Amino acid sequence: MAVLLLGEVTNGVLNRDATAKAVKAVAPLGEVTVLCAGASARDAAAEAASIAGVAKVLVAEDARYGHRLAEPTAALLASLAGEYEHIAAPATTDAKNVMPRVAAMLDVMVIPEVSKVIDAATFERPVYAGNAIQTVRSRDARKVLTIRTASFEAAGPGGSAPVAEATPAADPALSQWLGDEVAASDRPELTSARRVVSGGRALGSKEQFALIEALADKLGAAVGASRAAVDSGYAPNDWQVGQTGKVVAPELYVAVGISGAIQHLAGMKDSKVIVAINKDEEAPIFQIADYGLVGDLFQLVPEMTGKV
């Protein structure tokens, strides 16, 4: 049986970590073909070809695939679906936008955020903010899935798959890209970082949130935030960790001035080591923290930054 996997390509660059984790997840299901689509996608395709376990790479290079618009990419995947039993993608915002559309075009259910592959039709996925793990068995002939990357290791290097052209599908031309507001950063990407330092409402302002960034930079960590910190404008939207933001599972997660609402825990409780810094010793975050430090973050965080 064969798997078609949508590689995560942004501005011509392959998100290797997310794609390699999805390859690892779907490899037991059959021969894996990775599709790289974008306005420029050849470099990404060459990179995808080097992931161990990839049998073939398809490249669709065309302006219509350039700006993450759902309709053209969904049309492409649906046009290629023919021979594949599984169509998968890492559960990024792009895939969450595209894959349910593909599933409906094929008249099948989408199986989002798969955290474990049991067999060709049976999958585990977290529900209710991770408070329950559901096992579902699909009755559909074709399965469309997104992969929760935090639950899988990345497939290694060493692949040398052949790259072939995919014919672009007709563009329904229903939407148009106007612009991006993307902050460039030298920090590691949140979902693949080995360490993450996150700040909450307690930081109080965007300026003071810099304390979190300083500690993160010292640790070589990515920066995360609670919803409250993002809503208040202390941190950008794509730093939000949680049920409705990003799901992370780094080796080290440091939660600073975050109370530990279930929605936040849903995004980080699979981290290997969790540190909580909070002035309230009753804060729920301490119930899941390996190391808790009770006190004022404005004193403790700069001290920690100086000592690591």
Add this chain to the structure above:
Amino acid sequence: MKILVPVKRVIDYNVKARVRADGSGVDLSNVKMSMNPFDEIAVEEAIRLKERGAASEVIVVSVGVRQAAETLRTALAMGADRAILVVAADDVHQDIEPLAVAKILKAVVDQEQPRLVIAGKQAIDNDMNATGQMLAALLGWGQATFASKLEVEGEVARVTREVDGGLQTIEVRLPAIVTADLRLNEPRYASLPNIMKAKKKPLEEKTAADLGVDVSPRLEVVGVREPEGRSAGIKVGSVDELVTKLKEAGVI
């Protein structure tokens, strides 16, 4: 322009879901249920468009058990004009899959002919994040998911979306589907007089069968279990002790 807003009745976001002892699912008996928070945001956005003169009518629709009528009343109290309840299940533990919900919503769209559908980005119970996108596919409409800003101008909607890496702005031709993210707006509370008024607003009831939609699930829920637990570790007394522990653990 009519706007259709699908709203789902879900476990209240403050309630921690508990798995039933027999592993068949999550216990929803005697649990506080509320409108899915993303759907409150969707309703609010639709009402604001109407208040700005960009929309003529806001119709809310819910698919599920009869009790979802309460959720629809909440939306009416916020300011929606009328409601449609599509009864598709009779046990609160029976949920309808996004594909079936999308097919039902398509039938409603065919009848009501809205120019815009604003759904929530995801329901906080099953966290599928799928219904809006599926509906867009079935209708052959454009979609703008995870919206943090929405402007309707003539024949297009201009939408800023929350995506990995930051924000993206796109223009989607109407009719279209928009799904609401957390920062689109802050939903209002219904006032007491509006709650009273909502009782008199029209609420039409249909069944999935009336709309000719087969809701039999494609995904069979084989079992539901508790996640692996995580227990509290230790409290450290100082930054020095913390740094020592983290070095011992090999994480810094």
